[in-house]
Amino acid sequence: MKIEMKEEFIANKRIILTGDRPTGNLHLGHYVGSLKNRVELQNQGDYDEMYVFIADVQALTDNFNNPRKVRDNIKEVAIDYLSVGLDPAKVTIFVQSMIPELAELTVYYMNLVTLARLERNPTVKSEIKQKDFGNSIPVGFLNYPISQAADITAFQSTIIPVGDDQLPMIEQTREIVRSFNNIYGDTLVEPNALISDNKVCRRLPGTDGKAKMSKSLGNCIYLKDDSETVKKKVMSMYTDPNHIRVEDPGDTKNNAVFIYLEALATDEHFEKYLPLYKNLDELKAHYEKGGLGDVKVKGFLYDVIEDILTPIREKRKYYEENIDLVYDILKDGTKKAEKKASETLKEVKKAMLIDYFEE
Ligand code: ATP
Numbered sequence: 424m425k426i427e428m429k430e431e432f433i434a435n436k437r438i439i440l441t442g443d444r445p446t447g448n449l450h451l452g453h454y455v456g457s458l459k460n461r462v463e464l465q466n467q468g469d470y471d472e473m474y475v476f477i478a479d480v481q482a483l484t485d486n487f488n489n490p491r492k493v494r495d496n497i498k499e500v501a502i503d504y505l506s507v508g509l510d511p512a513k514v515t516i517f518v519q520s521m522i523p524e525l526a527e528l529t530v531y532y533m534n535l536v537t538l539a540r541l542e543r544n545p546t547v548k549s550e551i552k553q554k555d556f557g558n559s560i561p562v563g564f565l566n567y568p569i570s571q572a573a574d575i576t577a578f579q580s581t582i583i584p585v586g587d588d589q590l591p592m593i594e595q596t597r598e599i600v601r602s603f604n605n606i607y608g609d610t611l612v613e614p615n616a617l618i619s620d621n622k623v624c625r626r627l628p629g630t631d632g633k634a635k636m637s638k639s640l641g642n643c644i645y646l647k648d649d650s651e652t653v654k655k656k657v658m659s660m661y662t663d664p665n666h667i668r669v670e671d672p673g674d675t676k677n678n679a680v681f682i683y684l685e686a687l688a689t690d691e692h693f694e695k696y697l698p699l700y701k702n703l704d705e706l707k708a709h710y711e712k713g714g715l716g717d718v719k720v721k722g723f724l725y726d727v728i729e730d731i732l733t734p735i736r737e738k739r740k741y742y743e744e745n746i747d748l749v750y751d752i753l754k755d756g757t758k759k760a761e762k763k764a765s766e767t768l769k770e771v772k773k774a775m776l777i778d779y780f781e782e
């Protein structure tokens with residue numbers, strides 16, 4: 424599948440940037456919502472610069488009391504990246520906290536955003552509810568969309584491949600850029616979100632069929648799960664509660680198993696594992712009419728997931744055995760990224776007239 428470059432992307436220099444929080448291993452939601460697009464973009468080579476980073480500063484905003492978890496998951500996320508096919512020769516992979524310029528930019532941007540604006544962010548709002556912060560919301564947590572604006576603008580990024588929970592963050596970044604440029608003169612670039620053309624990929628539900636698949640919610644199929652774990656998770660997935668007997672007509676719309684197939688299954692998968700049906704439309708039609716059991720559909724979904732995860736697992740094994748190589752990749756990428764971020768910070772300080780000792 425070729426990713427079409429929309430007009431707004433072509434107008435600017437194409438600098439792709441995206442990140443993930445080291446709060447756990449990457450899962451199928453990341454894969455369909457963002458990772459697949461990143462690898463596709465990388466391989467198309469249709470860009471000027473590409474950055475992927477591990478957002479540990481952001482992870483600490485709601486895991487500040489669990490530093491071990493964040494530390495351990497730096498390595499895990501890095502291995503996940505390399506296993507899905509991100510190539511350090513083409514993509515700069517870095518660790519957020521190792522680039523202090525990002526924190527400095529955050530501080531300057533904080534003046535450009537009101538508290539009321541932060542509190543209106545729908546993703547942050549629902550996360551606050553989910554995390555049960557009550558009246559004890561850490562300032563750093565509420566502030567993370569501003570820190571995200573620093574990450575994006577530090578690299579003058581224009582293309583941000585994300586799931587739809589991140590759209591409010593991109594909007595917030597665009598507002599900060601406009602506000603900064605208005606006050607201090609043209610310095611920063613407005614980014615655009617790149618979201619999947621396939622609607623179900625923008626927010627893949629969890630195996631519970633309810634909220635989005637999320638590391639923090641424990642409703643994930645992880646890229647590193649072994650075959651047995653995947654089978655168990657798929658077989659206990661939520662389907663249509665009214666589809667009791669095989670002959671009953673079933674619902675495919677609010678049915679997580681069909682949503683996953685919509686996100687993952689190709690016609691080649693049908694040919695390989697379920698040749699009785701040409702494609703997903705035919706399978707859906709049969710399920711909706713009645714006469715198709717959940718176990719059969721789940722068995723097919725398992726085959727599809729295994730087809731995707733098997734090569735990823737193999738690569739993972741290699742990097743697990745060569746962990747020094749993984750850290751070297753992070754170190755090199757971080758060094759390269761810091762150079763770029765420090766150039767932007769210099770421009771920012773000049774625009775803000777706080778480059779006192781430059782003359
Ligand atoms: P956490 O629960 O710690 O927030 P997460 O599972 O939401 O973790 P993030 O690191 O916050 O993962 O998200 C990284 C990227 O993956 C973002 O671009 C986000 O939009 C995308 N993403 C996360 N979950 C999904 C999902 N279920 N469907 C599609 N995209 C997703």
Ligand code: MG
Nearest residue numbers: 444588637638
């Ligand atoms: Mg998240």
